[in-house]
Amino acid sequence: MLEPLPHTNVLRELEVSLTHRCTLACGECGFFVRQQPVPHKGVAHVAITEGLDQLLRLGLVVQRLVIVGGEPTLARETLSEVCRYASACEGIRELELVTNGLSPDRVDARLLHQVDRLVISEYLDGPELLDTWRAWVEMVAPETEVIGRRHATWDQWTGDACVEADKALEFWRSCWYRKHCITLERGCLFSCSRIAKLGRDHEGLQLKEVVSLDDVREWLNADRALPSCMTCIPMMGLPRVPAGVQPDERLERLAPRALHILKKRLERSCLK
Ligand SMILES: C[S@@+](CC[C@H](N)C(=O)[O-])C[C@H]1O[C@@H](n2cnc3c(N)ncnc32)[C@H](O)[C@@H]1O
Ligand code: SF4
Ligand code: SF4
Incomplete structure (x- = not known):
């Protein structure tokens, strides 16, 4: 793994956001939904596949490419194109x-x-x-693993606190996000999704400046904090916040519709 085992060419996880839009508006969304910047310049799937191409050409192998958003299913064409590309790519081992x-x-x-x-x-x-999702996926694509992810609480994400440089370095060295949420966005490789979602492109590695895998390795493994680490609320050990809280009734509105669609599909699959 590139991090924390720097002598291989395998990156454990790489995240790409297909869109900044979402059907929900969770309080303390870790991707700053509603404020997050547009993740890609130009046509999203072209920007994403070009960025991935650039990394893979260096010899990088991505153990797991994680597709997120906002809500990635809202970007239907981008989703379709990125999945088609990634599933056919030898350098991408798993697609999530x-x-x-x-x-x-x-x-x-x-x-x-x-x-x-x-x-x-x-x-x-x-x-x-x-x-219901699980039942439907088992019928139509049994090889696809379905995983539910439920958290009662989340890391707090917003706030104005700031730490000194030595504390920021401590955050960087022990940072979970840096190991799991490396992000490709707007032609940059970011050490974590937080920096990408803050739109701090000057704290990312510009892919056009990368000439070798060592450039990527040195960037990811450098023993220094980035300026954003000084204000890193999720690393400050603050009280956790309730997960997925909405400002209105949108969850109650959207859930019955989703269930209805899935149940109809299940019925149809059972009849075949
Ligand atoms: C940002 S969402 C994007 C994909 C999609 N919209 C969703 O909610 O699954 C990706 C994951 O981050 C989690 N997440 C969001 N905010 C978080 C926070 N403040 N702390 C920890 N996890 C968070 C979500 O529950 C979700 O599993
Ligand atoms: S965590 Fe909530 S607001 Fe954030 S992207 Fe996912 S569904 Fe949307
Ligand atoms: S900004 Fe926070 S989450 Fe990102 S690398 Fe620094 S310490 Fe980790």
Whole structure:
């Protein structure tokens, strides 16, 4: 692994956001939804596949490419193109799609065949939505693993606190996000999604300046904090916040629709 085992060419996880838009508006969303910048310049799937191409040409292998958003299923064409590209790419070993599960009409069996893991983030009280997704995926794409991800609390994400440089270096050295949330966005490689979502492109590695895998390795493994680490609220050990809280009734509105679509599909699959 490039990090924390610097002598191989394998990156454990790489995240790409397909869109900044979302059907939900979770308080303390770790991707700053509503404020997050547009993740790609120009046509999103072209920018994403070009960026991935650049990295793979250096000899980098991505163990798991994680597709996120906003809500990635909202960007239907981008999702389709990126999944087609990634599933055919030798340098990308696994493809994971992370979704709030509320737009099943935007996910079809053909897409699922290209995805190794479908992660449904659970924001509803009961297991019904996840169970129905699982039942449908088992029928139409049994090779795709379905994982539910439910957290009662999240790391706090917003706030104005600031630490000294030596503390920021401590954050950097022990940072979980730096190991799991390396992000490709706007032609830059970011050490974590937080810096990408803050739009601090000057703190990312500009891919056009990269000539070798060593450039990437040195960037990711450097023993120095970035300026954003000094204000890194999620690393400050603050009280955790309730996960997935909405400002209005949108979850209650969207969930029955999603369930209805999935149940109809299940019925149709059972009849075949
Ligand atoms: C930002 S979302 C993007 C994909 C999709 N919209 C979703 O919610 O699954 C990716 C993952 O980050 C998690 N997440 C969001 N905010 C978080 C926070 N403040 N702390 C920890 N995890 C968070 C979500 O639950 C979700 O599983
Ligand atoms: S569903 Fe919630 S956590 Fe996921 S991107 Fe939207 S606002 Fe953020
Ligand atoms: S900004 Fe925070 S999450 Fe990002 S690398 Fe620094 S310490 Fe880690």
